[in-house]
Amino acid sequence: MTESYKFVVVGGGIAGVTCVEQLASQFPSAHIALITPGPHIKTVTNYKQVSRTMEEFGVEERPFTVLEEKYSNLKFLQSAVKTLHAKSHCLETTDGKVYGYEMLCICSGARPKLFIDDNPYVLGIRDTDSAQEFQKRLSKAKRIVVVGNGGIALELVHEVGGCEVIWRQKKPTNLFPVRGLVTQLKNQREAHLTPSLQRETIDKPPLQQSMVVLLAQTGMKELIYKALNRLRDTTNSSDLNPETVGSWPVYIKLSNGKIYGCDFIVSATGVEPNTEPFLHGNNFALASDCGLQVNDQMRTSEPDVYAAGDVCTAGWKHSPQWQQMRLWTQARQMGWHAGRCMAAHVLSEPIELDFCFELFSHITKFFSYKVVLLGKYNAQGLGPNHELVVRCTKGREYIKVVLSGGRMVGAVLIGDTDLEETFENLILNQMDLTSYGEDLLNPDIDIEDYFD
Ligand SMILES: Cc1cc2nc3c(=O)[nH]c(=O)nc-3n(C[C@H](O)[C@H](O)[C@H](O)COP(=O)(O)OP(=O)(O)OC[C@H]3O[C@@H](n4cnc5c(N)ncnc54)[C@H](O)[C@@H]3O)c2cc1C
Numbered sequence: 001m002t003e004s005y006k007f008v009v010v011g012g013g014i015a016g017v018t019c020v021e022q023l024a025s026q027f028p029s030a031h032i033a034l035i036t037p038g039p040h041i042k043t044v045t046n047y048k049q050v051s052r053t054m055e056e057f058g059v060e061e062r063p064f065t066v067l068e069e070k071y072s073n074l075k076f077l078q079s080a081v082k083t084l085h086a087k088s089h090c091l092e093t094t095d096g097k098v099y100g101y102e103m104l105c106i107c108s109g110a111r112p113k114l115f116i117d118d119n120p121y122v123l124g125i126r127d128t129d130s131a132q133e134f135q136k137r138l139s140k141a142k143r144i145v146v147v148g149n150g151g152i153a154l155e156l157v158h159e160v161g162g163c164e165v166i167w168r169q170k171k172p173t174n175l176f177p178v179r180g181l182v183t184q185l186k187n188q189r190e191a192h193l194t195p196s197l198q199r200e201t202i203d204k205p206p207l208q209q210s211m212v213v214l215l216a217q218t219g220m221k222e223l224i225y226k227a228l229n230r231l232r233d234t235t236n237s238s239d240l241n242p243e244t245v246g247s248w249p250v251y252i253k254l255s256n257g258k259i260y261g262c263d264f265i266v267s268a269t270g271v272e273p274n275t276e277p278f279l280h281g282n283n284f285a286l287a288s289d290c291g292l293q294v295n296d297q298m299r300t301s302e303p304d305v306y307a308a309g310d311v312c313t314a315g316w317k318h319s320p321q322w323q324q325m326r327l328w329t330q331a332r333q334m335g336w337h338a339g340r341c342m343a344a345h346v347l348s349e350p351i352e353l354d355f356c357f358e359l360f361s362h363i364t365k366f367f368s369y370k371v372v373l374l375g376k377y378n379a380q381g382l383g384p385n386h387e388l389v390v391r392c393t394k395g396r397e398y399i400k401v402v403l404s405g406g407r408m409v410g411a412v413l414i415g416d417t418d419l420e421e422t423f424e425n426l427i428l429n430q431m432d433l434t435s436y437g438e439d440l441l442n443p444d445i446d447i448e449d450y451f452d
């Protein structure tokens with residue numbers, strides 16, 4: 001006979017664990033199952049609500065038993081979902097078992113979107129196993145190339161030591177436009193501490209240097225010679241250094257024509273939602289990034305199937321200052337909201353989109369500096385006609401405010417600025433700041449008091 005559960009949650013990451021905890025605590029006598037392949041789950045530690053939309057926490061891998069000990073109605077099933085039959089409300093796992101559910105929440109995360117598939121010299125970093133593989137190969141490497149310009153690349157180039165790292169950015173700004181700013185701060189650590197103010201009106205789109213990366217060739221020496229000969233036909237031969245020919249296991253050619261040899265390449269080029277086992281035979285609406293499209297109740301297009309975290313794409317009309325980014329914070333917030341929505345639907349209660357989806361906020365650390373990103377911090381989607389006001393106190397802080405129509409729509413705060421809550425309020429209340437001009441960031445004015 002098929003084992004059946006009131007709620008089944010798939011995936012032991014932050015989204016799945018948050019969702020299942022929400023359900024297990026709200027329905028202490030309901031049968032609930034969490035299905036995930038490994039013996040560990042990801043848990044939130046030291047959670048701190050910093051303000052109305054900002055939160056900070058750590059992430060720790062723990063044995064699943066911590067959840068089973070906490071919730072007697074929760075069963076942990078160590079396996080992976082192989083197929084889902086949404087119409088008949090059941091799923092099959094890789095160990096051949098079939099489980100029924102009344103409501104299902106898919107939280108299967110995402111996997112690295114490598115710029116080239118199945119190449120032994122190209123690594124993506126996703127989980128503990130791939131991080132260990134990276135460490136192992138790094139210990140023997142003299143040179144690596146990092147491709148990508150996001151969170152993983154930023155962390156890697158800062159942390160990797162004892163090996164040459166080649167990193168070329170595709171374009172000057174990106175989702176994490178903090179690298180240049182942090183470097184600027186670091187270089188000026190010893191310099192004077194007078195803040196500098198700068199105001200810039202952006203009336204044309206930012207310059208974009210196209211730098212798509214192509215892999216030249218792998219492995220064996222004779223193949224490398226052939227590859228380099230082929231590359232000579234398509235690029236400036238002066239880029240090829242005869243001394244390096246044949247000495248590296250892999251070569252990479254960038255779209256600016258430069259060729260680099262290295263021991264291996266890290267593809268830190270984003271992620272794609274892990275939807276594979278759920279699609280076949282079902283009728284899920286997918287977003288353009290291939291995520292399971294969910295509405296503001298975290299419902300997919302299949303009945304009684306919800307989704308949360310990296311696997312899903314927020315398909316509701318977003319608040320003007322919120323955007324989806326595949327981050328821990330959003331995985332937790334979506335998992336929590338999905339759990340609440342599932343509970344509300346069982347109890348036939350109304351439920352609204354949580355306030356945390358009003359404003360994008362992310363607190364993290366890059367290069368040991370505290371970094372806070374708020375709203376359209378990189379002027380995403382604003383086009384021309386916006387203004388940037390920047391204050392940089394050398395060696396201490398970097399603050400960038402994005403204004404549109406005289407109202408604050410985003411901010412980047414690097415260092416211990418203590419301005420995050422004030423800026424959060426200014427973005428949320430959309431106050432007209434035109435009359436304040438540069439005083440907005442004037443270091444002689446205590447803007448926290450000013451706007452209280
Ligand atoms: C190297 C790296 C560093 C990162 N650093 C940060 C950071 O500093 N800050 C930040 O905010 N974000 C960071 N992120 C992003 C963050 O990790 C993700 O946004 C977040 O973990 C997503 O949570 P999730 O629960 O949706 O998915 P995941 O954490 O990926 O969990 C998915 C779960 O589903 C399971 N699963 C997959 N397929 C199946 C299946 N078929 N059946 C059953 N179970 C399945 C998986 O085993 C896993 O347990 C980082 C990501 C990477 C790769």
Ligand SMILES: NC(=O)C1=CN([C@@H]2O[C@H](COP(=O)(O)OP(=O)(O)OC[C@H]3O[C@@H](n4cnc5c(N)ncnc54)[C@H](OP(=O)(O)O)[C@@H]3O)[C@@H](O)[C@H]2O)C=CC1
Binds near residue numbers: 170326364365
């Ligand atoms: N501290 C934190 O907050 C951290 C967060 N993360 C999160 O983990 C996830 C995975 O990180 P990551 O892989 O860095 O993903 P990101 O989405 O952050 O960044 C991917 C980057 O790769 C670039 N890219 C894509 N294809 C190519 C290509 N062919 N050549 C050159 N560049 C390319 C993208 O450019 P473009 O945008 O132009 O396509 C983008 O800059 C993300 O969700 C990230 O937000 C990871 C580490 C730390």
